[in-house]
Amino acid sequence: MKFEKRFPSEHGEETGLAGALSELGRRDQRSTPEQVHLRLLDEFREMQEARQGSTVFHARRWNPRWAGVAAALLLCGVAGWLLFHSQSNTGVRTASADGQSIPAVQVAAGSEHMPIGEGHTARTAQTAKPLIAARPAARNLTGHRLQKLAKTHRGHVTVPAALRNSLALVRKGWIPLPYSNPMLPLKDAAVVPVQLSATALGALGVHLSPGMTAASQRGAVYNAELLIGADNFARAIHFDSPKSDSHTQEQGL
Amino acid sequence: MPPTLVFKLASPSGCVPDSAGPRADDPQAEASHSAPVDSSLAQAPAPGEVELATRLRQGEEAAFTEIYRAHHAPLYRFALQMGAPNGLAEELVHDVFVELMRSPQGFRPGRGSLRSYLFGVARHRLVDQWRRGRREVSWEEPGTLAGEPPSPDNVSEELSRRQELAQLSRALAALPWEYREVVVLCDLQEMPYQEAARILRCRTGTIASRRHRAHKLLQERLQRNRRGKES
Structure with missing residues (x-):
């Protein structure tokens, strides 16, 4: 009413237009084709059947949020396990399996036949640089087993660098020492001739045969060559021949 | 085969973040965006x-x-x-x-x-x-504008009426989206403002103002068409 008073001409036009528009709407009798309804009915039935068939599944439907949380927890667990596993394999070892300190021999390069005794220049693990332990499989291999293993798996497997270095040493007549770092390249190593007692050899991880042990009890020392790695730790040993204490004394050492 | 016109749809207001944004000539359109x-x-x-x-x-x-x-x-x-x-x-x-x-x-x-x-x-x-x-x-074009079949007496009247309605539907098609949807809901579908406001998710006042503006635009277009025909 107010609108009509304010805009009389417009009001008349507006009413006519509104009438025309509603007539347009009333005359428009278009309708959805019947096949849409039929298709919808088919889908409705299928949906109902599916719902009835999986009532339990729908009742306990997976919540995507919880599935995501579970997946994240699983990933964390796997990552933690892998981290722990890698640390146990390549982590720093400060003690040997029997709880004793790890023997480490440091020899000044260039010195000739330097006698190394127990507690002389050997450092305990607490004072030594952290040693990266060899892989258990490579650490426990003797030279013969290493060669056999290399022969068996030649061309079939990719030999890791540590094992490859150890094999190269064995081929040249060296005995790889345990607790050394087999990953270091051999080209940086230096050969140092030394005289070692049986006790010192045991500290290096070299166990003598019973006959040699008996000889060592008489104070025998052994001429050997130590291969010193780039980290200044002994990597491998090469024996010449056993010498008696008297022989050493004769040489004035 | 009815003639086919091609037109561009304007941005549906209040729902599509159009680069043009709300129309400058519709002060309430902006308010309706967040209303x-x-x-x-x-x-x-x-x-x-x-x-x-x-x-x-x-x-x-x-x-x-x-x-x-x-x-x-x-x-x-x-x-x-x-x-x-x-x-x-x-x-x-x-x-x-x-x-x-x-x-x-x-x-x-x-x-x-x-x-x-x-x-x-x-x-x-x-x-x-x-x-x-x-x-x-x-x-x-709504070629199926239904209605009572014209009697022999008012055939010409019915035909002219249909022509007018066809013109109106063409003018409606040329309206911007936000005005057209209001006209379609309130005039063609004869819905109350409240229901249209609920569908379009805006205020009742916005619906009223848009409808008024849409009617104005329609009238202008129809008058322009008439003048063009007369000239």
Whole structure:
């Protein structure tokens, strides 16, 4: 009413237009084709059947949020396990399996036949640089087993660098020492001739045969060559021949 | 074969972040972008709708058919009047009812009528189509303007009336989206402002002002057409 008073001409036009528009709407009798309804009915039935068939599944439907949380927890667990596993394999070892300190021999390069005794220049693990332990499989291999293993798996497997270095040493007549770092390249190593007692050899991880042990009890020392790695730790040993204490004394050492 | 005109749809206001933003000539359009729907707009559902919805949730096919029979034609016409071609309009009706049968709990009787819910879904789908790049859709002239068959006495009157209505529908098709949807809902579908406001998610005042402006635009276009014909 107010609108009509304010805009009389417009009001008349507006009413006519509104009438025309509603007539347009009333005359428009278009309708959805019947096949849409039929298709919808088919889908409705299928949906109902599916719902009835999986009532339990729908009742306990997976919540995507919880599935995501579970997946994240699983990933964390796997990552933690892998981290722990890698640390146990390549982590720093400060003690040997029997709880004793790890023997480490440091020899000044260039010195000739330097006698190394127990507690002389050997450092305990607490004072030594952290040693990266060899892989258990490579650490426990003797030279013969290493060669056999290399022969068996030649061309079939990719030999890791540590094992490859150890094999190269064995081929040249060296005995790889345990607790050394087999990953270091051999080209940086230096050969140092030394005289070692049986006790010192045991500290290096070299166990003598019973006959040699008996000889060592008489104070025998052994001429050997130590291969010193780039980290200044002994990597491998090469024996010449056993010498008696008297022989050493004769040489004035 | 009815003649086919091609026109561009304007950005549907209040739902599509158009680069042009709200129209400068519509001060209320900006307000309607962020305007929440009035809680007072919640229209009571028609009697029996609550029961129908309950039966539909229980999986009763008869309830679904009843709802379909009541609403499919207005929805189809709404899509066509908004500029969708026949195929798209059928697809739209299909999608709306699939949505209803998949999640009947989406319709909450406390928040409005079933019709406003279905129209809201339909409008949302139309806007989606617009977003997907179907900005140019063909407008098919309503060649099936039904009505009483003209008697021999008023044939010429009926024909001129039909011509006028065809002109009106063409002018309607050229309106910007936000005005056209208001005219379609309030004038062609004869919905109250409150229900239209609920579907378009804006205030009742916005609907009233848009409708008024749309009528003005329509009148201007019709007058321009008349002048062009006379000249």
